[in-house]
Amino acid sequence: xxxxxxxxxxxxxxxxxxxxxxxxxxxxxxxRTAGGQRRYHPHDLDRLAFVRHGRQLGFSLDAIRExxxxxxxxxxxxxxxxxxxxxxxxxxxxxxARLSALKQELERMITECAGENVAECRxxxxxxxxxxxxxxxxxxxx
Amino acid sequence: xxxxxxxxxxxxxxxxxxxxxxxxxxxxxxxRTAGGQRRYHPHDLDRLAFVRHGRQLGFSLDAIRExxxxxxxxxxxxxxxxxxxxxxxxxxxxxxARLSALKQELERMITECAGENVAECRxxxxxxxxxxxxxxxxxxxx
DNA sequence: GCAATATCTTCAGTGACTGAAGAGAAAGGC
DNA sequence: GCCTTTCTCTTCAGTCACTGAAGATATTGC
Numbered sequence: 001x002x003x004x005x006x007x008x009x010x011x012x013x014x015x016x017x018x019x020x021x022x023x024x025x026x027x028x029x030x031x032r033t034a035g036g037q038r039r040y041h042p043h044d045l046d047r048l049a050f051v052r053h054g055r056q057l058g059f060s061l062d063a064i065r066e067x068x069x070x071x072x073x074x075x076x077x078x079x080x081x082x083x084x085x086x087x088x089x090x091x092x093x094x095x096x097a098r099l100s101a102l103k104q105e106l107e108r109m110i111t112e113c114a115g116e117n118v119a120e121c122r123x124x125x126x127x128x129x130x131x132x133x134x135x136x137x138x139x140x141x142x
Numbered sequence: 143x144x145x146x147x148x149x150x151x152x153x154x155x156x157x158x159x160x161x162x163x164x165x166x167x168x169x170x171x172x173x174r175t176a177g178g179q180r181r182y183h184p185h186d187l188d189r190l191a192f193v194r195h196g197r198q199l200g201f202s203l204d205a206i207r208e209x210x211x212x213x214x215x216x217x218x219x220x221x222x223x224x225x226x227x228x229x230x231x232x233x234x235x236x237x238x239a240r241l242s243a244l245k246q247e248l249e250r251m252i253t254e255c256a257g258e259n260v261a262e263c264r265x266x267x268x269x270x271x272x273x274x275x276x277x278x279x280x281x282x283x284x
Numbered sequence: 285g286c287a288a289t290a291t292c293t294t295c296a297g298t299g300a301c302t303g304a305a306g307a308g309a310a311a312g313g314c
Numbered sequence: 315g316c317c318t319t320t321c322t323c324t325t326c327a328g329t330c331a332c333t334g335a336a337g338a339t340a341t342t343g344c
Contacts, residue, residue, distance in 0.1 A: 003341090005290060015291080017332060024331095035340045037291055050269045057269075058244050061331070071266045078263030082252060085265045089248040092241050099238045102199050106231040110224060121220030123227045124213045127195045128188065145310090147321060157322080159301060166300095177309045179322055203300070 001031075001039040011048050018048065026051055026065060059088055143173075143181040153190050160190065168193055168207060201230055 008015045021027045027047060030038045047068070054064040063084055070081050109123045150157045163169045169189060172180045189210070196206040205226055212223050251265045 003290075014333075016334080019292095020332060033340080035291090036293095037340065046270065053269050055331090056244075057247060058241075067266060067269060070263075071270070078265065081263050081265040085248055085252050089245065089252065092245045092248060096238060096241045096245065099200075099234050099241070103231065103234045103238065105199060106227055106234060110227050110231065121212075121223050123220065123223040124209060127192050127199075127209060128213070145321075156302075158303080161323095162301060175309080177322090178324095179309065197300090 002042070002045060004038045004040070007040055007045055007048055010045060011052050013048060013052055021048070021051060024061070026061060026068070057088065058092055059084075063088065144184070144187060146180045146182070149182055149187055149190055152187060153194050155190060155194055163190070163193060166203070168203060168210070199230065200234055201226075205230065 002010075004015050004018055007013070007018055018027065022029060027044060030040045030044060033039055050068065050071070051061075051064055054067060055061075059067070066084055067081060070078070105126070109126045144152075146157050146160055149155070149160055160169065164171060169186060172182045172186060175181055192210065192213070193203075193206055196209060197203075201209070208226055209223060212220070247268070251268045
């Protein structure tokens with residue numbers, strides 16, 4: 001039986017985060033001691049590690065919820081898990097593409113900065129200049 | 143004199159977002175019609191475009207606030223703007239590095255997925271397997 | 285038995301918006 | 315001038331994924 005602090009240390013998850021996952025139903029409600037403290041099975045540690053690993057891979061908690069539901073039914077075909085992962089991969093690729101464009105623009109701003117005073121500063125000029133504006137006006141999510 | 147809707151269309155910013163920027167002091171409080179509707183100067187349009195462009199480059203609103211303050215004082219040396227941009231560049235590079243690692247791991251998950259049923263699904267296996275866990279336990283921010 | 289540490293609940297806050305409700309203002313057409 | 319449609323107003327709550335703090339109680343180690 002593991003305390004919440006032990007789970008926290010073993011997974012690198014803050015105690016409050018573990019309680020938060022419980023609250024939103026990602027982790028089952030654990031048993032309690034006579035005094036009301038949570039006590040976990042090793043099984044719960046695995047589940048939490050799964051969640052954290054998914055987060056580190058950039059999955060949303062909703063996606064992780066789906067993946068957990070899949071992994072609870074081992075007879076299902078794995079196409080669903082595959083498609084979740086592919087969706088995630090596409091999102092990651094999009095973010096990389098967008099960030100690479102930003103990187104280029106930032107580098108250009110910096111290298112072209114004359115270093116004199118703000119009036120000629122390339123950094124501010126780029127931000128001011130509407131014509132160089134990136135044209136996609138939807139998500140920023142950088 | 144421009145209505146908030148015109149600003150919204152010209153910059154691709156939602157009306158509520160413009161009001162939000164006003165509320166947090168990024169945009170000055172505009173004049174009002176007799177009926178209480180906001181009316182903007184072209185000057186305000188430029189400022190909003192500056193903000194939005196900064197956001198698209200991944201600057202936080204706080205960073206943009208600093209940049210705006212700099213651009214309001216054109217006699218200052220531009221070292222400050224430069225250092226904000228460099229900081230931003232470093233952050234962007236870090237995000238790209240992290241996302242590239244995620245991309246690799248996701249690709250590996252997907253290509254190795256046998257496609258049979260969940261029990262052998264590589265996607266879920268990777269998430270379950272603690273030993274393959276990325277070792278940095280701090281920020282996720284993907 | 286006591287002190288130190290861990291855990292409890294509850295609430296509020298973060299960043300950067302977004303959405304909705306319900307009411308009033310402006311604009312265009314006739 | 316009136317009517318309808320569209321715009322805008324304020325206010326409040328919600329999003330995501332946590333994070334922090336206050337004040338009280340439990341457990342652990344010595």
